[in-house]
Amino acid sequence: MAWYTDHQRELPWRQTKDPYAIWLSEIILQQTRVAQGLPYYERLLAAFPAVRDLAEAPEASLLRLWQGLGYYSRARNLQKAAQLVMRDFSGSFPRTYDDIITLPGVGPYTAAAIASFAFDEAKAVVDGNVFRVLSRVFGVETDIASSAARGVFTELAQSLIPPQNPAGFNQAIMEFGALQCTPAPDCSICPLRVSCAAFKEKRVNELPIKSKKTKVKEIEMNYLIIEQNSQILVRERVGNGIWKGLWEFYLIEGSLDWLAFPRKVLKSPPVHLLSHRKIKCEAWHVQVPDNFALAIPEGYVWMSPSEFESKGKPVLLLNLITDNLDCPILQDISPMYL
Ligand code: SF4
Numbered sequence: 614m615a616w617y618t619d620h621q622r623e624l625p626w627r628q629t630k631d632p633y634a635i636w637l638s639e640i641i642l643q644q645t646r647v648a649q650g651l652p653y654y655e656r657l658l659a660a661f662p663a664v665r666d667l668a669e670a671p672e673a674s675l676l677r678l679w680q681g682l683g684y685y686s687r688a689r690n691l692q693k694a695a696q697l698v699m700r701d702f703s704g705s706f707p708r709t710y711d712d713i714i715t716l717p718g719v720g721p722y723t724a725a726a727i728a729s730f731a732f733d734e735a736k737a738v739v740d741g742n743v744f745r746v747l748s749r750v751f752g753v754e755t756d757i758a759s760s761a762a763r764g765v766f767t768e769l770a771q772s773l774i775p776p777q778n779p780a781g782f783n784q785a786i787m788e789f790g791a792l793q794c795t796p797a798p799d800c801s802i803c804p805l806r807v808s809c810a811a812f813k814e815k816r817v818n819e820l821p822i823k824s825k826k827t828k829v830k831e832i833e834m835n836y837l838i839i840e841q842n843s844q845i846l847v848r849e850r851v852g853n854g855i856w857k858g859l860w861e862f863y864l865i866e867g868s869l870d871w872l873a874f875p876r877k878v879l880k881s882p883p884v885h886l887l888s889h890r891k892i893k894c895e896a897w898h899v900q901v902p903d904n905f906a907l908a909i910p911e912g913y914v915w916m917s918p919s920e921f922e923s924k925g926k927p928v929l930l931l932n933l934i935t936d937n938l939d940c941p942i943l944q945d946i947s948p949m950y951l
Pocket of ligand 1 (some may be wrong): 666746749793795798799800803804805806809810811812817872
C-alpha cells in the first residue's frame with residue numbers, strides 16, 4: 614500500500630466514490646485496457662450521468678457509444694442492470710456485495726471492486742493481476758485456469774485485506790500487478806523481493822501456473838459491400854451472438870475459393886481475434902447497375918451510407934471501412950471513434 618501511494622496512476626474512477634461511475638469503469642475495464650477504456654468511460658458518463666439516464670437510453674445510442682470496445686453483451690447487461698436498479702432498488706445503487714452481485718454482468722470480481730471502492734466493504738478483489746501477485750509472493754501453485762483457482766486466491770486475498778482500508782488494499786494489489794509484478798517483471802526494483810517466494814526460488818517465470826487455453830476456432834467471413842443507387846445492402850444481427858444488435862454488410866460465411874466472377878477486392882482487415890475465435894475476413898465491393906432488379910436476401914435492407922454510419926458496428930467492420938477509404942461508398946461510413 615505504501616508502494617501504491619507513490620506509484621498509482623491517476624485515473625478518473627479512482628477520484629470518485631460514486632458506485633455508478635465505479636461500476637461503469639469496472640465493466641468497461643473487464644476486457645479493455647485502461648488507455649483504450651478511458652475515453653469511453655468519459656463519453657459514457659457524459660452521455661448518461663446517472664443510472665436513470667442509462668436505464669432510459671435507447672439501446673441503439675448506448676451501442677453506438679460502445680462501438681469499438683467489443684464484447685457488446687457488456688453494454689446490454691449494463692443497461693439491464695441499470696433498469697433493475699431503477700426497479701428493485703428505487704434508483705439508488707445497491708450498497709452491499711450481496712446485492713451488487715445480483716446485477717446482470719456483475720461477477721464476484723466486479724461486485725467486490727464496487728463494494729470496496731464505493732462502500733469500503735472488506736471484500737477482496739481477485740483479477741488476473743491479483744492471481745499473479747499472490748501466486749508469486751506466496752508461491753501458490755494452483756492452476757489459475759482451474760475452477761478451484763478463484764476460491765483459493767480469494768481466500769488468501771481475503772485473509773490479507775485490512776478492515777480499516779479495504780479499498781486502498783484492493784487498489785494497491787491490482788495496481789502492483791499491473792505496473793510492477795507484470796508478466797515479465799523487473800524484480801530488481803520490487804519492494805517485495807525480500808519476501809517473494811517466486812523471487813527467492815527463482816520461479817518468477819513459472820508462476821502463476823496456467824494450463825493451455827481451449828482451442829481457437831477459425832472462421833472465414835466474406836463481406837460483399839453491395840451498392841446500388843448510392844445505397845448499401847446491410848442488416849442488423851439478430852440471435853444471441855456477441856454481435857447481436859450490431860450492423861453489417863452482406864455476409865457469406867465459409868470459404869469462397871470456388872467463386873470465380875470478376876470482383877473488386879478490398880483490403881482485408883488483419884486477422885481478428887475474439888476469445889475463442891479467429892476470424893479471417895475478406896471483402897468485395899459489388900456495384901449493381903441502378904436499373905437491375907436485385908432480389909433482396911431475407912433480413913437485409915437498403916440503407917444510405919450516412920444512416921449506416923450512425924449504427925453500431927463490430928470493430929472488425931470499422932477496421933475494414935477505415936482500411937478502404939479509397940472506396941467512395943465507404944468514405945461516407947467512416948467511423949467516429951478511431
Ligand atoms: S519480486 Fe518480482 S515476482 Fe516477486 S512480487 Fe516483486 S516483481 Fe513480482
